[in-house]
Amino acid sequence: MSIKPSVGDLFSLEWVKSSYSASDSNECIEVAHTPGTVLVRDSKRPEGARLAVGPDAWNGFVAHAAA
Template identity: 85%
Template sequence: MSIKPSGEGLSALKWVKSSYSTNDGPECIEVAHTPGTVLVRDSKRPEGARLAVGPDAWNGFVAHAAA
């Protein structure tokens, strides 16, 4: 599910840039955790759409990516 930024609280999110992202490369993502949701966005387009997934789905993705 992709969501546009809106509503209170989204501006106060603490975004963390992936350690695999580079400053000059196209693969730059940031992640923010909220209760029950993990948000992912393109660091080059912070006001753009965000992907929202549940913690279990995120943990599964991270485990798969690390394998």
């Protein structure tokens, strides 16, 4: 399965930091949602690499991390 957000999606992303992160902390991940894709990036390097996963994979990761 190929996960590929559209170019328009990449320019209008709303990146969200975990509510568990301190507001002045730069050591966490940020997440952005597009239709059919969840993007994850390092808050220290917002222009760097991004991990793209499907919603089912993301939900599984979050459920496992919360357990």
